[in-house]
Amino acid sequence: MKRQIVVALAGNPNSGKTTIFNQLTGARQHVGNYPGVTVERKEGLRRHGDTEIRIVDLPGTYSLTAYSEEELIARNFIIEEKPDVVVHVIDASNLERNLYLTVQLMELGVPLVMALNMSDVAKSKGYRFDLKKLSHRFGAEIVETVGHKGRGIRELLDAISSTAEAKRSPGKEKGKPAAGSLSARGSIRGAPSRSGGVRYGEEVEKQIAVVQSLIERDDGIRGSYDARWLAVKLLENDGYLLERIGSMQIRNQVSRGADLIEKATGQSAETVIAAARYELIFTICQETVHSQGQPRPSLSDRIDAVVTSRALGIPLFLVLMYLVFQLTFTLGDPPMGWIEEAFARLGESVSSWWPEGSESPLKSLLVDGIIGGVGGVIVFLPNILLLFLAIAILEDSGYMARAAFIMDRLMSKIGLHGKSFIPMLIGFGCSVPAIMATRTLENRRDRLATMLVVPLMSCGARLPIYALIIPAFFPRAWHAPMLWVIYTTGILLAVLSARLLRSTLLRGASVPFVMELPPYRMPTLRGVLIHMWERGWVYLKKAGTIILGISILLWAATSFPSLPEEESARFEMSRSQIQQAELTEEMRAEMLASIDNEEAEAKLRHSFAGRFGRALEPVLQLMGFDWKIGTALVGAFAAKEVFVAQMGIVYSVGEADEESESLREKLRSSYTPLVGFCIMLFCLISAPCMATIAITRRESNSWRWALFQLGGLSVMAFVITATVFQIGRLMGIGGV
Known part of the structure; x- marks a missing residue:
C-alpha cells in the first residue's frame, strides 16, 4: 500500500544540503515561498519502495535560536508542521561546529537522521568516526554521504524509511537507541519527550x-x-x-x-x-x-592561499567574471541564431495565412505582437542559461563563499557587511531573489542599504538589451570588453551609492563578518544543470506570461489609433505612382521600402505609444534619445526584457526577422555608438522592474523605501546618462 512521509532537510550553510536535496529529488522539485514571507521554499518528491517521500529543504541555518528569518522558518516548520523525519546534513570535516544544530534538534525531540556529508573530505583530513557510539549518543541513525558523487543516498533513504516507521510504531524496534535527552555528560536518559535536552547545571x-x-x-x-x-x-x-x-x-x-x-x-x-x-x-x-596524525594542509587551504590573498583575490575575481561574460557571448551566439531563425519561419508561416499585403489587425497581433514580442525575448535564452550555468559552477565549487570573504574588505570600507556581497551577486541573476536574500543580514541598516543598491547589479533581464545593443554598434572584438564595462559600472555605482547611504540616511555601525568557507569540490553536472534550469525556467515563464501580456498591450499601444483615412490614402497613392513609373526593379523595391518605413513611422507617431513618447522627447533628447527609444523604455519598466520586444515593434521588424541582423541594422542606421552605450547605461541604472519595487516594499515593510528606490535610481540614471551623452557629444563622438 502506498504511503507518504514528510522529511525536513536541515543543515548549516555550505554543508552540502542543497546537493543532497538535488540528489534525492532530481528534477521533481517545486520552488515557492513560505506562507507570509519571501524566503524561498524548495520541495521535491522521491519514491522509495512503496513510500512517497515529500522532502522540504529548510533554509540553511547554524542554530534554531531564531536570530534570523531563516532560523525562525526552519524552527517553526519543524515545530508546527511536525515532519515525520528531520535529516540533518552535517559537514563531516567540521563536525564540532555542525553538531550545535544537532543538539538543538535533539532538544526538540524530533525523529532524527544524521547525514555525515563530505565524509571523503573528512577522511582525507585524517578523521575517523566511531559511528556506532556517535549514533548511540544522539539516538539517531547515521549515514555517511558524499553528496556531489551521490554516495550514500540509497542508505540515507533506507534510514529515513526506518526512522519514520519507528515513529509510527515505536514499540517495534526495542533494540534501537531512542532519540533521548542528553545529560551534561552526554549519556542517553531513556525514552524521549519533546523536552529532552542538555542539562545546564x-x-x-x-x-x-x-x-x-x-x-x-x-x-x-x-x-x-x-x-x-x-x-x-x-x-x-x-x-x-x-x-x-x-x-x-x-x-x-x-x-x-x-x-x-x-x-x-x-x-x-x-x-x-x-x-x-x-x-x-x-x-x-x-x-x-x-x-590520525597531524592534519596536513588540504588542497582547499593551498588554493585559498592564492585565491583569498590580498594581492590576488580581487584581480582573480574580476578575471573570472570577465571569462563568464566571454563565455556568455561566444557560446551563446550560434543557438541564438537558431532560435531567431525558428521564430522568423514561424512568423512567415503565420503570415502566409493571409493574402500578401494584407493589413489584418489579427495578423499584426500574431506576427508582430506575439511572435515578434515573445520571440525577441526568448532568443536571448542561451545567453541567460550560460550566465546561470557559470554562476552555478562557481557556487557549487565553493568559490562564491571566497568571493564574499574577499569582498568583505571592500564592503567594510563602504559600510556594508561582507554578506551583502551574496545578495548583490544573486542580483546578476534577478533582483527579486537578491532582495529576498538580504534576510541573511542581521542589521536592518545593512539590509536596507543592500536592497536599495541591488538593482544596480545587471540582472539577467538586462542581458538581452546588452546582447542587442553591443553587436549592433561595436565590433566583435569589443563585445566581451563592453559587457565587462557595463557590468563593472553597475558594481562601482552600487559601491558608491551604498557608501553614500551608510554615511547619510542609514548611518550606523555594521555587524562583523563571520562565514565558514566550505572545502572546494568538483561541481556535478546534475547539480549545475538543475540550478541553471531553475533560473532559466523563471525567465521562460516570464516570457510566456508577463512578457506575452505586455507585448500584446504594447502592440495595441503602437497600433491604435489607426492613421486617418486621408493619410493612409496619401501613402497608397505614392505606392501607385512608384508602381506605374518606369524604374528598375531594384530602384522600385528601394522606393517602396522607403514608403513603407515612412508609413510605419507615421502610424507609430499617431499611436498612443508614439504620442506618449513624443511628450517625453524634450527630456529624452538630453540623453541622446528620441521618442522611439522613449516608447520602448516606458514598456521596460514592467520588465526590462520588454525593451527588446518593444524596439522590434517600434521598428516594424516582425516579418523582417528572417534576417538575424534586421533590428540591429535599423538601430545602427538610426543611432551612433554613443547613443547605443547611453541606452545600456540608462537601462543599467534606471528604476528596476515593477516586481523589484514590489519586493522592496515587502522586504522593507515600507512604501517609503520602495518609492525612494524608484525615484532615486530614475534620477541617477537621467543625470549620469545625460552627462555622458553631453560630454561625448562635446568631444565629437556623436549624437542621434
Whole structure:
C-alpha cells in the first residue's frame, strides 16, 4: 500500500544540503515561498519502495535560536508542521561546529537522521568516526554521504524509511537507541519527550524548572510548545517567543531567572546555555572522533592561499567574471541564431495565412505582437542559461563563499557587511531573489542599504538589451570588453551609492563578518544543470506570461489609433505612382521600402505609444534619445526584457526577422555608438522592474523605501546618462 512521509532537510550553510536535496529529488522539485514571507521554499518528491517521500529543504541555518528569518522558518516548520523525519546534513570535516544544530534538534525531540556529508573530505583530513557510539549518543541513525558523487543516498533513504516507521510504531524496534535527552555528560536518559535536552547545571536547571511550572499552569500556552523547551528558549532571550507570551507573571519570572543566572555564573543566561551545549559536543567528539596524525594542509587551504590573498583575490575575481561574460557571448551566439531563425519561419508561416499585403489587425497581433514580442525575448535564452550555468559552477565549487570573504574588505570600507556581497551577486541573476536574500543580514541598516543598491547589479533581464545593443554598434572584438564595462559600472555605482547611504540616511555601525568557507569540490553536472534550469525556467515563464501580456498591450499601444483615412490614402497613392513609373526593379523595391518605413513611422507617431513618447522627447533628447527609444523604455519598466520586444515593434521588424541582423541594422542606421552605450547605461541604472519595487516594499515593510528606490535610481540614471551623452557629444563622438 502506498504511503507518504514528510522529511525536513536541515543543515548549516555550505554543508552540502542543497546537493543532497538535488540528489534525492532530481528534477521533481517545486520552488515557492513560505506562507507570509519571501524566503524561498524548495520541495521535491522521491519514491522509495512503496513510500512517497515529500522532502522540504529548510533554509540553511547554524542554530534554531531564531536570530534570523531563516532560523525562525526552519524552527517553526519543524515545530508546527511536525515532519515525520528531520535529516540533518552535517559537514563531516567540521563536525564540532555542525553538531550545535544537532543538539538543538535533539532538544526538540524530533525523529532524527544524521547525514555525515563530505565524509571523503573528512577522511582525507585524517578523521575517523566511531559511528556506532556517535549514533548511540544522539539516538539517531547515521549515514555517511558524499553528496556531489551521490554516495550514500540509497542508505540515507533506507534510514529515513526506518526512522519514520519507528515513529509510527515505536514499540517495534526495542533494540534501537531512542532519540533521548542528553545529560551534561552526554549519556542517553531513556525514552524521549519533546523536552529532552542538555542539562545546564544546578542554577540554570532551577530557573528552568520554575518557568516550566508556570508554563504548564497557563492554559493559553500549554500544549502550544513543550514546556521545558519553551522555558529554555525564554531564558535564552528568544525574542520571537517572548513576544508571544501574554502572561506578565511568566515574563517577569523569565527576567528574574535570567538575572539570577547571571549573578550566580557571572555570564548571561544565553551564554551559559550555549556553553553547556558546546561542552557536551566537545565531550562527544572526544569520545567518537579520532584524528590520525597531524592534519596536513588540504588542497582547499593551498588554493585559498592564492585565491583569498590580498594581492590576488580581487584581480582573480574580476578575471573570472570577465571569462563568464566571454563565455556568455561566444557560446551563446550560434543557438541564438537558431532560435531567431525558428521564430522568423514561424512568423512567415503565420503570415502566409493571409493574402500578401494584407493589413489584418489579427495578423499584426500574431506576427508582430506575439511572435515578434515573445520571440525577441526568448532568443536571448542561451545567453541567460550560460550566465546561470557559470554562476552555478562557481557556487557549487565553493568559490562564491571566497568571493564574499574577499569582498568583505571592500564592503567594510563602504559600510556594508561582507554578506551583502551574496545578495548583490544573486542580483546578476534577478533582483527579486537578491532582495529576498538580504534576510541573511542581521542589521536592518545593512539590509536596507543592500536592497536599495541591488538593482544596480545587471540582472539577467538586462542581458538581452546588452546582447542587442553591443553587436549592433561595436565590433566583435569589443563585445566581451563592453559587457565587462557595463557590468563593472553597475558594481562601482552600487559601491558608491551604498557608501553614500551608510554615511547619510542609514548611518550606523555594521555587524562583523563571520562565514565558514566550505572545502572546494568538483561541481556535478546534475547539480549545475538543475540550478541553471531553475533560473532559466523563471525567465521562460516570464516570457510566456508577463512578457506575452505586455507585448500584446504594447502592440495595441503602437497600433491604435489607426492613421486617418486621408493619410493612409496619401501613402497608397505614392505606392501607385512608384508602381506605374518606369524604374528598375531594384530602384522600385528601394522606393517602396522607403514608403513603407515612412508609413510605419507615421502610424507609430499617431499611436498612443508614439504620442506618449513624443511628450517625453524634450527630456529624452538630453540623453541622446528620441521618442522611439522613449516608447520602448516606458514598456521596460514592467520588465526590462520588454525593451527588446518593444524596439522590434517600434521598428516594424516582425516579418523582417528572417534576417538575424534586421533590428540591429535599423538601430545602427538610426543611432551612433554613443547613443547605443547611453541606452545600456540608462537601462543599467534606471528604476528596476515593477516586481523589484514590489519586493522592496515587502522586504522593507515600507512604501517609503520602495518609492525612494524608484525615484532615486530614475534620477541617477537621467543625470549620469545625460552627462555622458553631453560630454561625448562635446568631444565629437556623436549624437542621434
